[in-house]
Amino acid sequence: MLNRYNRFIVMHKEGSQLKDEGIRQILVDKETGVNYLVWKAGYAGGITPLLDSDGKVIVTK
Numbered sequence: 001m002l003n004r005y006n007r008f009i010v011m012h013k014e015g016s017q018l019k020d021e022g023i024r025q026i027l028v029d030k031e032t033g034v035n036y037l038v039w040k041a042g043y044a045g046g047i048t049p050l051l052d053s054d055g056k057v058i059v060t061k
Contacts, residue, residue: 006030007029007030007031008027008028008029008030008036009027009028009030010025010026010027011025011026011027011028011035011060012025012026013025013026017040017041017042020041021041022039022040022041022042022044022045023039023040023041024037024038024039025037025038025039026038026050028060032059033059033060033061034049034057034058034059035049035050035057035058035059035060036048036049036050037049037050
């Protein structure tokens with residue numbers, strides 16, 4: 001069964017899949033408010049929570 005609930009919101013998107021730099025996005029989890037940086041290029045990618053200057057996770061309310 002297809003879940004139609006979208007938990008993440010794309011807050012920012014830049015770059016291009018057609019270039020080596022890939023696509024960078026900032027996602028926000030609607031349940032927790034935690035911000036994530038997502039990078040993908042070709043068959044590779046990564047995700048990490050965004051941190052402020054004190055090393056704490058950035059949370060959007």
